Amino acid sequence: MAKSEAVKDPATKGKLKLILLAVVGLLLAIGLSVGATWFIMHKSEPAPAAEAAASNVKPAAIYEALTPAFVVNFNQNGRQRYMQLSITLQARNQADLDALKVHMPVIRNNLVMMFSGQGFDTLASSPVGQEMLRQKATAVVQEVAQKEVGKPVIDQLLFTNFVLQ
Template structure:
């Protein structure tokens, strides 16, 4: 009887070992299947995204490209004075014009004295309190851009200048 009891646990242990081995094999197969599905789904969605991007690339190449920017410095720098609470204040501003067409910029150069006059009048009409803030400087730059674009449209018939840029700005 002792031999029968000794064999019984040995058979149960072998059966338990086979089931653990099957469980490990099933786990590995399930893991490999999950990895394969993940890689396949990723490949499917990425390859589908590339096909959708191709028409956008074709449309972008068909659209006209912007010409490179051309910068024209306005020399000498603008120096204007204004009064603030009975005190004389000065402002020095170096200005550059940004355009895309050299021929239109050359046509605007003919009218440079009028352009400089309009900018001097604009700069001298500012208040010191507004100009010491970054927002005030940006507002002045936008006003200068609008003034230059208005003159360019009036004199040359085209909006020659895209932006007016301040390359140096000193308040005293």
């Protein structure tokens, strides 16, 4: 009996060492994996793509309605015609928009003069004429802003109401 116990002990010890080495190796591999992941995830400098995305973000749009609405009359084929426009300005900087508000009488005057010079048929026939008018109006406001404030200030001029009668 003593011989069989002696034979079992070396085999058991060998298997135990093998299992112990496998467990230690597995724990070491897990530790290295966790350490490498933590190191990669917690770099001190952000990724260049994140920096580029952060620099491309525009400030929120600010809208300023021009009140009262613009009313312009036309004489077409001996008939009196009217156009009513409600306009909103879109900008990105409140301070610049406030500086532009000081010059609102000049802006309104230039817009009324520009609107009065338009042809009724062009505006009534298609949305293309209305879009061209919107672009011209945007250019008029940006021109006044450039002259008075030193920069265009507004991104675009929007027609919030457009009525031809």
